Amino acid sequence: MTHSGRIQIATHGNTHVLDITSEVNRELADSGIREGLLVVFAVGSTAGITTTEAEPGLLTHDLKAFFERVAPQDQYYKHEETWHDDNGHAHVRASALGPSLTIPVVDGRLTLGTWQQIVLLDFDTRRRQRDLVVQIVGE
Amino acid sequence: MTHSGRIQIATHGNTHVLDITSEVNRELADSGIREGLLVVFAVGSTAGITTTEAEPGLLTHDLKAFFERVAPQDQYYKHEETWHDDNGHAHVRASALGPSLTIPVVDGRLTLGTWQQIVLLDFDTRRRQRDLVVQIVGE
Amino acid sequence: MTHSGRIQIATHGNTHVLDITSEVNRELADSGIREGLLVVFAVGSTAGITTTEAEPGLLTHDLKAFFERVAPQDQYYKHEETWHDDNGHAHVRASALGPSLTIPVVDGRLTLGTWQQIVLLDFDTRRRQRDLVVQIVGE
Numbered sequence: 001m002t003h004s005g006r007i008q009i010a011t012h013g014n015t016h017v018l019d020i021t022s023e024v025n026r027e028l029a030d031s032g033i034r035e036g037l038l039v040v041f042a043v044g045s046t047a048g049i050t051t052t053e054a055e056p057g058l059l060t061h062d063l064k065a066f067f068e069r070v071a072p073q074d075q076y077y078k079h080e081e082t083w084h085d086d087n088g089h090a091h092v093r094a095s096a097l098g099p100s101l102t103i104p105v106v107d108g109r110l111t112l113g114t115w116q117q118i119v120l121l122d123f124d125t126r127r128r129q130r131d132l133v134v135q136i137v138g139e
Numbered sequence: 140m141t142h143s144g145r146i147q148i149a150t151h152g153n154t155h156v157l158d159i160t161s162e163v164n165r166e167l168a169d170s171g172i173r174e175g176l177l178v179v180f181a182v183g184s185t186a187g188i189t190t191t192e193a194e195p196g197l198l199t200h201d202l203k204a205f206f207e208r209v210a211p212q213d214q215y216y217k218h219e220e221t222w223h224d225d226n227g228h229a230h231v232r233a234s235a236l237g238p239s240l241t242i243p244v245v246d247g248r249l250t251l252g253t254w255q256q257i258v259l260l261d262f263d264t265r266r267r268q269r270d271l272v273v274q275i276v277g278e
Numbered sequence: 279m280t281h282s283g284r285i286q287i288a289t290h291g292n293t294h295v296l297d298i299t300s301e302v303n304r305e306l307a308d309s310g311i312r313e314g315l316l317v318v319f320a321v322g323s324t325a326g327i328t329t330t331e332a333e334p335g336l337l338t339h340d341l342k343a344f345f346e347r348v349a350p351q352d353q354y355y356k357h358e359e360t361w362h363d364d365n366g367h368a369h370v371r372a373s374a375l376g377p378s379l380t381i382p383v384v385d386g387r388l389t390l391g392t393w394q395q396i397v398l399l400d401f402d403t404r405r406r407q408r409d410l411v412v413q414i415v416g417e
Binding site (some may be wrong): 035036037050051052053055056057058060061062063065066069070081096097098101102103104105106110111112115116137138139 | 209233274
């Protein structure tokens with residue numbers, strides 16, 4: 001059995017980190033699937049998905065500081081010559097993090113830890129309406 | 140068909156890298172699944188899963204040195220103000236690496252390379268008993 | 279239903295980034311699967327898979343510059359003492375990126391964005407023939 005859902009979510013960009021766990025859990029409940037795999041996939045090449053503890057320090061400061069350290073916004077990016085834009089760092093951060101997260105479904109629930117939430121990171125340099133696919137396979 | 144297994148594993152923390160390939164292969168053998176997908180998922184927000192060549196240089200030095208370079212332990216992390224603890228770097232490293240790894244199962248075997256093993260990285264600052272979920276879907 | 283395909287691809291190494299989207303789409307078409315999950319898995323421990331916008335700036339400069347920043351080639355790697363070789367940075371980069379990418383299949387198509395392509399990154403220090411597994415589960 002396969003269930004496909006879509007989540008639309010408004011972001012501020014600039015490495016905005018958003019807890020999307022409740023939206024993903026709603027898709028799982030809608031699917032009726034009790035055992036299997038759930039995938040959250042970010043459509044587009046300037047966003048990524050991972051897990052973290054959804055507390056303000058990590059969400060508003062620490063993850064953004066990490067990406068600014070490893071792929072600084074004011075660095076030279078050849079991408080920006082191609083399009084004459086300013087989001088080379090956003091592309092590099094998104095490729096490094098990856099657009100996809102797979103989580104087991106056991107007894108109708110995601111096997112996340114108590115302090116482990118699903119987050120979308122939008123690295124682009126402007127506000128966006130993001131499109132996520134939630135795909136669930138199982139029984 | 141879906142098989143769910145749990146692996147419990149004692150770690151030293153502090154970016155301890157542990158080869159868990161034989162434990163994962165045991166779950167695959169138990170499942171009887173010959174064709175499909177296997178997911179290893181680290182429960183909690185201070186550990187991650189990837190593959191590497193399981194030789195002492197990478198396991199005991201190089202991967203830890205990489206994470207110390209990109210997310211230094213002695214850096215400021217706002218997370219530590221929230222909980223008055225010391226593991227902000229562990230959270231950031233785990234989010235960057237990701238908690239999940241998906242591997243194809245073909246002819247009853249994982250499609251790993253000869254020098255490619257599955258590893259758990261525990262970034263937390265203390266010894267822990269880690270809980271991993273091994274989820275296998277297929278036939 | 280499970281479909282297993284193999285892609286063989288010649289690379290230059292040295293963080294060569296190759297757009298493999300059309301090869302992966304060919305496997306999906308061959309499978310006949312309309313709804314499910316597709317996994318691209320890089321066999322070996324010095325390559326990884328992610329998505330990016332396949333334009334020359336990112337493909338030929340920006341992603342390589344990122345990996346050179348976070349895991350420089352001329353850094354000390356203990357791995358190189360084990361084998362007396364020169365690809366410690368390649369192993370570390372591959373482990374950080376991850377060998378696996380999972381994408382939903384909806385209505386017989388991958389849910390990639392318009393400017394989002396699937397790429398193989400070969401970090402090894404020599405030309406190689408790379409072996410990728412494309413595993414598709416669904417109906």
